[in-house]
Amino acid sequence: MGSKRKTVGSPKPRKLQPGRLREENAALRKTVRALMARVERAVDNQGTAFSWFQAAAKLEETVRLRTEQYESLNVRLMRELESRREIELALKQAKLQAELANQSKTRFLAAASHDLRQPLNSALLFLESMDEQAQKESDRALLQRSRLALASLNNLLGTLLDVARLDSGDIEPHLADFPISALFDRIGPEFEGVARSVGIDLRLMPCNKWVRTDMHLLETVLRNFISNAIRYTPGGRVVVGCRRRADGLKICVYDTGVGIERHHLDAIFDAYYQVPSDARRNSTGIGLGLSIVNRIARLLSLERLVRSQPGKGSMFAVVVPFGVVGADVPARLMWQVSSVPVRRSRPLNVVVIDDNSEVLLGMSAILDKWGCRAMTATVATDAVVQLIAADVEPDLIVSDYHLGNGIKGDEAIAEIQREFDRIAPAIIMTSDPDASLRERLQRRGLTVLEKPLNLAKLRAMLESLPA
Numbered sequence: 001m002g003s004k005r006k007t008v009g010s011p012k013p014r015k016l017q018p019g020r021l022r023e024e025n026a027a028l029r030k031t032v033r034a035l036m037a038r039v040e041r042a043v044d045n046q047g048t049a050f051s052w053f054q055a056a057a058k059l060e061e062t063v064r065l066r067t068e069q070y071e072s073l074n075v076r077l078m079r080e081l082e083s084r085r086e087i088e089l090a091l092k093q094a095k096l097q098a099e100l101a102n103q104s105k106t107r108f109l110a111a112a113s114h115d116l117r118q119p120l121n122s123a124l125l126f127l128e129s130m131d132e133q134a135q136k137e138s139d140r141a142l143l144q145r146s147r148l149a150l151a152s153l154n155n156l157l158g159t160l161l162d163v164a165r166l167d168s169g170d171i172e173p174h175l176a177d178f179p180i181s182a183l184f185d186r187i188g189p190e191f192e193g194v195a196r197s198v199g200i201d202l203r204l205m206p207c208n209k210w211v212r213t214d215m216h217l218l219e220t221v222l223r224n225f226i227s228n229a230i231r232y233t234p235g236g237r238v239v240v241g242c243r244r245r246a247d248g249l250k251i252c253v254y255d256t257g258v259g260i261e262r263h264h265l266d267a268i269f270d271a272y273y274q275v276p277s278d279a280r281r282n283s284t285g286i287g288l289g290l291s292i293v294n295r296i297a298r299l300l301s302l303e304r305l306v307r308s309q310p311g312k313g314s315m316f317a318v319v320v321p322f323g324v325v326g327a328d329v330p331a332r333l334m335w336q337v338s339s340v341p342v343r344r345s346r347p348l349n350v351v352v353i354d355d356n357s358e359v360l361l362g363m364s365a366i367l368d369k370w371g372c373r374a375m376t377a378t379v380a381t382d383a384v385v386q387l388i389a390a391d392v393e394p395d396l397i398v399s400d401y402h403l404g405n406g407i408k409g410d411e412a413i414a415e416i417q418r419e420f421d422r423i424a425p426a427i428i429m430t431s432d433p434d435a436s437l438r439e440r441l442q443r444r445g446l447t448v449l450e451k452p453l454n455l456a457k458l459r460a461m462l463e464s465l466p467a
Helices: 018-046 049-129 137-168 180-197 215-231 289-300 357-369 380-390 409-417 435-443 455-464
Strands: 176-179 200-204 210-213 236-245 248-255 303-309 313-320 349-353 373-377 396-400 426-430 447-450
Touching: 018 049, 049 137, 049 357, 137 289, 176 180, 180 200, 180 215, 180 236, 180 455, 200 215, 210 215, 210 313, 215 236, 215 248, 215 289, 215 313, 289 303, 289 313, 349 357, 349 380, 349 409, 357 373, 373 380, 380 409, 396 409, 396 455, 409 426, 426 435, 435 447, 447 455
Parallel strands: 200 236, 349 373, 349 396, 396 426, 426 447
Antiparallel strands: 176 210, 236 248, 248 313, 303 313
16 A cells, blocks of 8 residues: 655745854854864774875865855855844834924924914904894804804814824923812813803813812813813713812713714724714814823823713713812913903003904904903004003003014013013913923913913903903
8 A cells, every 4th residue: 555645845944043043153163173073083093095085085075065054154144134234224214204204294283283373363353353232143143153163173273283292292291289170260161152152051060179280281181071072962961070089180071962882982092083973974073182182191190081871971081180289379370261351440551463464453353342452563663652652551462472574472572561660461372382482481471372362361361450
């Protein structure tokens, strides 16, 4: 009975590593030494000319074969090392290209944000300055929809700017102790108006607890939570509240919206991920808000939580460490925003410096509506001339940071302040993402407001001025 032969495919070539090749070289050298020793012993034992000839021939053949193997291994080793050098060089070049591309993207987003926010700021000022009571009901509805559309555009620009700052590593946390009520007072009036316009009942529950973290980054987290809750709640309620835990204060945003299926709850924190749903088809988001929340939470070492039930609503939360009650809080963190209209015994003299004529017109219109006397100019000298001509001193100076001819807003403010005995408080408007610039301006006693200008904050500062 014939035996069956098993067909065996040719073995796959084995990829040798440099370390393995060196080991095989060492083994070959050891073999050659052993052969030489064997030949010498054979010659010593036999001692004849023929045995010398046989030993020499055998040695020559063995050495030839071992030399060929040695040279082959050396060639393979050199190729392996060259391949490794090429791979390392390619990786370095790819990393450099990625870093350059990331820097280019960051610069582009920052520049685009600044350029786009200029006309956006003007549009918001013009809309706010319009007298709604003089408009027909249908026109008032259109004005409100315009405000919402511009607010959505502003949120998108802010999101892109946050991504640029996170990618560039430009965000450095500045920890401080502050009452959570200060943060609620900052964002409450803004979101209450937005929620009311779309029929959502937004409530921020009072809380007297203190926390320790970066207030501005925490504000970004809560803004994303609240804006998402309003966006995905077709009708109902959004509640912002706090709960005390052993490891910190749990700040929660509840909504009665469309909810999220369980298998999406981890993916929603990935960049550009959006839950597929008919209820979200008209969303104006781009899927970056929660990814920013995730990155900020890691940056600040905050625990983030999410719970949701489709058709019933969601809860998003972060846990923030407790702060020291009554600690010295930087004045810039304690800015209280009030919805009470500006009321003064006399009109406040407000100087506005900007190289954009549309912004000047919009600011003049809104300040006139609030009962203030607006003095607008493109350079500080013109503003000083107007003040001297009217024989008044400025109560507040508002200036864009990037002015014409390379002049900076803090320089223009200082020029105006030098002309008067009383140093007027001042605001810098900017969309520059440089955190160090903002810190430097704030250390000089200047309030920094981001463009487009938050009118609730501007009005709050006018109200805080001494009578």
